[in-house]
Amino acid sequence: MPVDRAEFTAALGQYAAGVCLLTVRDGIDDVGTTVSSVMSVSADPPLVAVGLSAAGYPAEVLEEVGTCGLTVLGAQHAIVAARFSSAGRPSARHLLESVPWSRAPGSEAIVLDDGLTALDCRLERLVEAGDHVLALLAVDEVLPGGPAGGPLLRHRGRYVDATGHPPGRP
Template sequence: MPVDAREYAAALGQYAAGVCLLTVQDDIDDVGTTVSSVMSVSASPPLVAVGLTAGGYPAEVLEEVGRCALTVLATEHAIVASRFSSAGRPSARHLLEAVPWTRAAGSGAIVLEAGLAALDCRLERLVEAGSHVLAFLTVEDVPVVNPDARPLLRLRGRYVDESGRPLARP
């Protein structure tokens, strides 16, 4: 018997996941998207996997450019995560007007200075996986590490702090 899509989504919603911002700089603009499907694949070589919507613009631009950055978001970035998860969003730079950021040396992609960490990456390959693609990324640099920052998590469809409490609206 096939699994009910709502039950499947509800079950996976019970799993708290860190929230990241994936950014790509191409010749035209900066593109970004919120992602919570990120996992460490290998320490040697340093490799991570990120789930992206198949056929989505971020996956398309990443495939074309071949480089990106991932910022692990802090609780203070809940509004940033919401902005980058919305459809029809403008340029990444416009969504970050009041947020301190810099560019990663290798990819030139935006990284948030107050994130928990940031990874400067090169695309190894994209693998089709149902309605998504897995982007396997080689980590070439770690331009940001803030061990005292508080993590932003996604749990039961909401952004929460490390204790699981929903974050107050700004």
């Protein structure tokens, strides 16, 4: 019997996951997307995997360019995460007008200055996985983050802080 998609999504929503911002700089613009399907794959060599919508523009641009930045978002970044998860979003630079950022040295992708940490990555390969692709990324450099703070999490379809509350609320 096939699994009901809504039931499956609701079940996985029970799993709290960290939230990252994946950005790619191509020759024309900067593209970014919020991702919560990120996992450590290997320490030697350093590899991470990121789940992306197979039909999405970020996966297409990442495959074409071959490098990206991955910023681990703190609880203070809930608005940034929401901006990058909405459909029809403009250039990454426009979505970050009031947020301090810089460029990762290798990929030249945008990384947030006050993120918990950031990774400068190179695409090893894309692996088809249903309606998504897994981007296997080689980490070329770990970039320091801003002041220590709590992580931004995605839980039950909402962004929350480490206490399970919406960021900025008691």
